[in-house]
Amino acid sequence: MPTITLIAHTGETHTVQVEVGTTVMEAAINNAVDGIIGECGGCCSCATCHCYIDSRWLDKIPVRGDLESEMLEFASSQAGPNSRLACQVEITNDLDGLVVSLPETQL
Amino acid sequence: MQKILVIGAGHGAGQLLDSLRRGGCEDSITLVGEESWLPYHRPPLSKKFLSGEMSQERLAFRPENFYTRNQIVTRLSCRAVSLDRSAGCVELDTGEWLPFDRLAIATGARVRVLPMPGAALGGVHYLRGIDDARRLQGDWADKQEVCIIGGGFIGLEVAASARAQGKNVTVVEAQGRLMARAISPAMSDYFLKTHIARGTRVLLNAAVEEVLGDNGRVSALRFSDGRELPVDVVVVGIGVLPNQELAADAGLASDNGIMVDEFAQTSDPRIVAFGDCSNHPNALLGRRLRLESVHNAVEQAKTAAASLMGQKLAYNQIPWFWSDQFECKLQTVGLSEGCDRVVQRGNPQAGKFSLFCFRDEELLAVESINSAGDHMVGRKLLVARVYPTRQQAADADFELKSLL
Numbered sequence: 397m398p399t400i401t402l403i404a405h406t407g408e409t410h411t412v413q414v415e416v417g418t419t420v421m422e423a424a425i426n427n428a429v430d431g432i433i434g435e436c437g438g439c440c441s442c443a444t445c446h447c448y449i450d451s452r453w454l455d456k457i458p459v460r461g462d463l464e465s466e467m468l469e470f471a472s473s474q475a476g477p478n479s480r481l482a483c484q485v486e487i488t489n490d491l492d493g494l495v496v497s498l499p500e501t502q503l
Numbered sequence: 504m505q506k507i508l509v510i511g512a513g514h515g516a517g518q519l520l521d522s523l524r525r526g527g528c529e530d531s532i533t534l535v536g537e538e539s540w541l542p543y544h545r546p547p548l549s550k551k552f553l554s555g556e557m558s559q560e561r562l563a564f565r566p567e568n569f570y571t572r573n574q575i576v577t578r579l580s581c582r583a584v585s586l587d588r589s590a591g592c593v594e595l596d597t598g599e600w601l602p603f604d605r606l607a608i609a610t611g612a613r614v615r616v617l618p619m620p621g622a623a624l625g626g627v628h629y630l631r632g633i634d635d636a637r638r639l640q641g642d643w644a645d646k647q648e649v650c651i652i653g654g655g656f657i658g659l660e661v662a663a664s665a666r667a668q669g670k671n672v673t674v675v676e677a678q679g680r681l682m683a684r685a686i687s688p689a690m691s692d693y694f695l696k697t698h699i700a701r702g703t704r705v706l707l708n709a710a711v712e713e714v715l716g717d718n719g720r721v722s723a724l725r726f727s728d729g730r731e732l733p734v735d736v737v738v739v740g741i742g743v744l745p746n747q748e749l750a751a752d753a754g755l756a757s758d759n760g761i762m763v764d765e766f767a768q769t770s771d772p773r774i775v776a777f778g779d780c781s782n783h784p785n786a787l788l789g790r791r792l793r794l795e796s797v798h799n800a801v802e803q804a805k806t807a808a809a810s811l812m813g814q815k816l817a818y819n820q821i822p823w824f825w826s827d828q829f830e831c832k833l834q835t836v837g838l839s840e841g842c843d844r845v846v847q848r849g850n851p852q853a854g855k856f857s858l859f860c861f862r863d864e865e866l867l868a869v870e871s872i873n874s875a876g877d878h879m880v881g882r883k884l885l886v887a888r889v890y891p892t893r894q895q896a897a898d899a900d901f902e903l904k905s906l907l
Contacts, residue, residue, distance in 0.1 A: 418561065426566045435801055437544035437562075441825040441834060442798075443879065463832060463875045470879030 398492035402447075404431045405500040414487045420496055421445040421482035431498030438483035440464055444502040445482040446471040450495035454478055457485055473499030505530040507811060508593060508601055510583045510749065511609035512536025514545060515778035515800030517564035519607055522808035524573045533576040533601060535583055535593070538632050541567065546797060548636040549660035550827050554667060555640070559633060583610075586753035588771055593749075605811050608750055608761060608769070608776040609804070612743035612795060617652065621714030626721035627737045630657055639738065646735035647671055650724060652711055654681040656826050658740035659694065663828040665738075666701050673704040673732060675711055675724070677741075684742075685824065687839040687860050690870045693851060694828065701829055743795060745780045758782060760793040765817040767807035775810050777803035787821055787886070788838065796824050821885040823878075830854060834878035837868030837885050846897045849874055857881070859896035866890040883907050 397413045402424055404410070414423040424432035424445075433444035440463055449457060457480070460468070464484050468475040482496070507523070507530045509516050516534060520542075523532065536542075542564040551557035570577055578595070585594040592600040614629040616622060628639045639661075643649060649665045651658040654676030665672045674681075680691035681698075698705055710727040714737065723733045751757035756770045760782030767775045767783070777783075778800040782793045802820045809816035823836040831854065839845075842860035849856030857877035860868040869881030880903045884890065887907060895901045 422561065428569065428572070436797065436825065437546060439546070439550075439825070439827065440875075441832070463873060466874070466876035467879060469876060470883070 398487055398489060398494070400487070400491065400494040400496065402427075402429045402431075403495065403497045404429065405498055416487055416489060418487055419483050420447060420480075420485040420487065420494075423487070424482060424498070429498070431502070432482055433502045434483060436483075440467060440481060440484055443467040443471050443481065446473060446475065446499050446502060447480055447482045447485075448476065448497040448499070449478045449480055449485070450497070451478055453491065453494050456488075456490045460484065471499070472501050472503055505604040506602060507532045507605050507607065508603035509534045509607045509609065510593060511611055511746075511778070511780070512538065512540075512542050512577075512579065513609060513611045513778060513800065514542060514564060514797055515611075515804040516607070516609040517542030518801045518804035519609065519777070519808050519811075520570075520573065520575055521565065522805050523811065524575075526808060526812055526814075528808075528812050530604075531576070532574070533578060534570075535578045535581060535595065535601070537580070537582045538634065539580045540633055541565070541570065541577065541579070543633065544797075545632075546825075548633065549630055549657050550664060552633075553630075553636055553640060553661065553664045562633065583749055586749050588753050588774075591773070604773065606774045607807055607811060608774065608780065609778045609800075610746035610749060610780045612745050612779040614739070615742045615744055617711075617714070617739050617741065619711065619713055621716055621721070622739075624714055624716040624721045625719050626735065627714060627739065629739050630661060631743075639736075643668075643670065643736045648733060648735040649673070649738065650675060650732060650734040650736070651738045651740065652724075653740035653742070654678075654705065654707075655740055655742065656682060656685065656824075658738065659698065659828050660826060661738050661740065662698060662703055663701070666703055667829075671704075672702075673706065673734075674698065675706045675709045677708070677710055679708050681705070681707075686833075686835060686870055687842060687845055687858055687868070689845050689847075690833075690858055690872075693872065694831070694833075697829060697831060743779065745782075745793060747780055750774075750776060750780075765806070765819070766810045766815060767803055767818065768810055775807040777807040783818060785822075786817070786819055787888075792822070794822055796822060798823050821882065823882060831872050832875075833870065833872055834875065835868060835870045836878060836881045837866070839868035839870065842867045844893060846893045848877060848897055848899055859891070859893070861890075861893060861896075864890060864892075866896075877903070880904055880907070
């Protein structure tokens with residue numbers, strides 16, 4: 397199982413094991429990591445699972461879709477080039493070691 | 504230590520528990536749920552869960568250890584049958600009485616049952632919970648002719664899932680357009696065309712009068728004009744009724760839902776109610792509503808949690824919904840009912856557009872297809888009560904964001 401590290405806005409880090417095929421959003425929810433809400437359950441409808449992907453990993457993740465990009469424009473915390481909705485980032489074996497930072501607020 | 508009792512274990516109840524513990528509530532909490540499952544996400548039931556793309560484990564609102572870690576006692580597979588307010592107890596169908604100091608009612612809604620002969624035949628399904636979805640999956644696996652009664656959100660999502668699995672699908676809707684309660688006529692028309700283009704037969708203004716059967720199982724539907732439609736499986740999605748009886752029978756004010764104020768308080772100060780079962784005031788829209796949506800359940804749960812902790816967090820939300828059907832992601836914000844002018848932004852032929860629904864100069868709703876940006880800006884505009892002109896709304900080059 398790949399291991400990923402989630403870094404909360406406060407600096408608190410959580411290193412967790414995640415199943416391939418699940419998402420970064422689920423990793424945060426299932427491990428009680430604050431900073432991800434995921435109100436819509438992971439179908440790219442609410443923009444409350446905004447996260448920042450460590451730039452070293454960006455080329456290992458499929459690029460974001462139009463819908464996701466549009467949602468991110470309205471995320472509560474400023475989106476950047478490495479912003480993603482965590483529900484759209486699926487864990488693969490290539491992402492073992494992935495580092496993700498969480499924004500200050502999702503609402 | 505005070506006792507908080509939560510009746511109902513849907514999405515809103517899950518949010519309430521999260522908000523209570525996150526908010527520092529140290530009271531004892533007991534959750535009573537009629538289903539055998541801890542709170543889970545219902546929306547995928549008619550979509551990715553039904554199609555088999557999503558496992559049940561992934562539906563969970565929170566993992567199982569959330570409840571143990573937060574010292575929440577869960578009583579699943581039991582139903583609350585009566586509420587004794589003077590004694591401060593709720594009776595379960597097991598015969599037990601659970602005492603409370605404060606009570607949260609999140610009993611949700613139940614499906615409206617087909618009111619006609621033959622409705623109880625085998626092969627006639629409803630979709631509300633995991634067990635319903637599993638039964639449907641198992642039943643239609645080897646069957647071909649599927650009829651959906653009711654062209655609302657659930658019916659059409661199930662229809663899209665059935666088509667995606669290669670079944671022959673007929674949608675029967677009693678009204679003259681699809682999703683009439685939730686979206687504008689122009690958007691209904693877009694969905695009608697979309698479903699027809701994907702091979703679904705859609706019968707509007709069609710009234711089913713009887714479900715015909717053979718050996719205890721559905722074989723056909725008979726319409727009011729005498730026509731018959733042979734079917735293997737029927738899925739009924741004709742709306743829901745609020746589960747208000749527990750409250751109403753105990754004398755709490757109820758009328759199309761349990762009446763609450765902007766703090767989710769019922770007419771008894773120890774008792775809150777929220778989610779699908781509640782009839783609540785919406786200050787932004789200036790009227791009372793009863794909504795069946797995740798957003799409402801979540802936001803009202805936060806309000807109810809605050810009230811249970813002796814704080815005040817007024818519910819102040821513009822409703823939003825979503826639906827996924829084939830390649831269309833519908834996102835709506837606001838309520839289009841009563842709109843007199845609809846302006847189109849974007850390109851329906853390209854499957855990416857929004858309808859801005861106005862009443863005079865006031866923007867009432869934004870309905871978007873694969874246009875999340877319009878949806879998100881619509882949410883902000885409606886909350887801020889900042890309305891674009893119809894020309895601005897129609898001009899895709901005009902940055903609506905600039906109005907905020």
